Every structure is written in structure tokens, then in C-alpha cells.
Amino acid sequence: MPKFLRLLLMALVLMTVALISALTSMQLAIHGREVTVPKLVGLNPVDAEHAGASFGLQVVIERQFYSPDVPEGKIMTQMPPPGTKVRRGWSVRVAQSLGPQRVAIPDVTGGSERIAELNLTRRGLTLGSVAHIALPETSPDRVVSQSPPANASGVAAPKISLLISDGPEPQEFVMPNLTGQPLGSATLALQDAGMKVGKVSVVPPAPQPGEVQPAPPPVSEPSPASMIVTQTPAPGQKITAGTAVAFEVR
Numbered sequence: 001m002p003k004f005l006r007l008l009l010m011a012l013v014l015m016t017v018a019l020i021s022a023l024t025s026m027q028l029a030i031h032g033r034e035v036t037v038p039k040l041v042g043l044n045p046v047d048a049e050h051a052g053a054s055f056g057l058q059v060v061i062e063r064q065f066y067s068p069d070v071p072e073g074k075i076m077t078q079m080p081p082p083g084t085k086v087r088r089g090w091s092v093r094v095a096q097s098l099g100p101q102r103v104a105i106p107d108v109t110g111g112s113e114r115i116a117e118l119n120l121t122r123r124g125l126t127l128g129s130v131a132h133i134a135l136p137e138t139s140p141d142r143v144v145s146q147s148p149p150a151n152a153s154g155v156a157a158p159k160i161s162l163l164i165s166d167g168p169e170p171q172e173f174v175m176p177n178l179t180g181q182p183l184g185s186a187t188l189a190l191q192d193a194g195m196k197v198g199k200v201s202v203v204p205p206a207p208q209p210g211e212v213q214p215a216p217p218p219v220s221e222p223s224p225a226s227m228i229v230t231q232t233p234a235p236g237q238k239i240t241a242g243t244a245v246a247f248e249v250r
Contacts, residue, residue, distance in 0.1 A: 039082035040075050040094055048075050048094060056088030063095045072099030103158070107150035109143045113164050116143050120160050128159030132166050140167035170240040177235035183249050184224025190245055198244030203229060205250055222249045 035055040040048040045061060052059040070076045077095045080086060106123060108116035117127050128147075138144060145163040173193060178186040187197050200222045226249035233239055 033087050034085050035088055035090075037078075037080050037082055037084045037086055037090075037092060040078045040092065041082075042070075043075050044073050045075070045096065052092055057086070058089070058091045060091050060093050061096050062093045064098050065095055066099070066101035067097040068100045070097035070099075072097055105148050105150055105152045105158070105160070108146055108160070108162070109150075111143055112141045113143060113162065116146075116160075116162060126159045128161040130162050130164060132164050134167065134169040135165045136168040138165040138167060140165060170242070172238050172240055175231075175233045175235055175237045175239050175245070178231050178245075178247075179228050179235075181228050182224060183222055183226045183228060183247065186228055186247070187224070194241035195239065195243050195245060198232075198246040200226075200246070201248045202226065203248050203250055222247075226250065 035057065037057065038051050038055060040051060040059065043051065045059070049059045065076060067076055074097050075094045076097045079093050080090075103123070103125065105125075106119055108119050111119075113130065120127055133144070135144065142165045143162050144165050147161045148158055171194065173195070176189070178189070183197075183200065190197060202220055202222050228247050228249055230248040232246040233243070239245075
């Protein structure tokens, strides 16, 4: 091989080695400045700053939030999360817990459900579950109990559950059979039992077998003497006071 080619080949080898060495040095220099973000959640700010400084990182408290789960003063969240690769000098932004939000529980018993809900909303509270109960000595739509109770301590932004009175249970009756009776006497019997007469319809008389059906007569108004043909609700059904009973009469 000519001397010139040997020198050229040696020069190319030396340049390749130098280039590889430069790239390796650059990569080591870059990655040598990278660190892994430690876990800061659960630490207090002082310990979090020390932990970050040991990796060449800055810890910045950006926000503070109420939390019923994280004790007051502890770190709640961090960004970047633990295990992330960053360069030295990077800022890790954290949120600090203010602890549970203490609230005053108002007494909403005695008022209506709507008033109770407005009172809770105005105080930044939330209406929880609502249950109903029939109470004979309490007016309908009245809050008779609440949970948590009024002035409860150590409560963090709760939901207030209510127990609402529906008043006394309505009386129940078994619907009697009023078919075949005059409308007037049936009306009096229903009124005495706390019920009322609903829609009353007059039906034409049924044609006799073999009888030619005449033109339908004009519909007349029912009278107390009209005889009840059908009734709704049907006989034997359970009804409550105030139920309207509909009839068809002739």
C-alpha cells in the first residue's frame, strides 16, 4: 500500500476516534447534570426544600388548598412527579395542604326543605341525602332532623342530610260497591267518608236483543236520581281520603 494511503487511513481512524470521544464526553456532560426528582408529597415545606436542594433542585410552593385527608402544612401534590429526570436547578412546584376546612353547621330544623337548602348553599355547604317520614303531629314539608347536627365541631366541608316530615299518614279506605245506587245517595256517602265525586258521564241505555238501534238521543245531564253503572276506582280497591271517584250513570 502506498505511504500516502496509509497516512490517509491513519488520519481517518484518528478523526473517528476523536469524534466518538467528543460525543461521549458531551453525553456524559449533559447527563451528568440530570437528576431524578425525589418524592416530596407528605413532607413539610422545610424538609421538602432540603430534599430538593440535595438534588440541586428548587422547591416552589405555588398553591395552598383545603384537604380533609392531608394534614395541615404537608405537601399535597408536586410537579414534576417523583422519578422524573430533570436538570439541576429545575424548579419543582408543589401545593401545600391547609388541612380540613372548618365550617359552622347551622340549625335548619323546623323550616321547609327549600329554606334549608338555601341556607346551606349560602354557607357553602352541600345538601346530602333527603329522607321522608310520616309524623302525625308535624306539618308536611318540615325538617325534623339533620346530620351532622347543628354546631357540630371538627367537620370539613360536609354534606348535610335531612329528614323531612310528610305530615300524618292519609287514612285508607276500601272502595265500596256503589253500582246500582242513585248518584245522589252515593255522593253523600263519599262526602261523609272524606272523598269526593269526580267525573260523571251519562251513557245511553243498552239496546234490547232484536231491537233496532235508534239514533242516539242528546246526552242529558246526570241527576241525583241517575243510577250508577260503573265506578272508578273499582269496588274493593284501597283508596285514601280525598280520592275522587268517577261514575258512569244512566
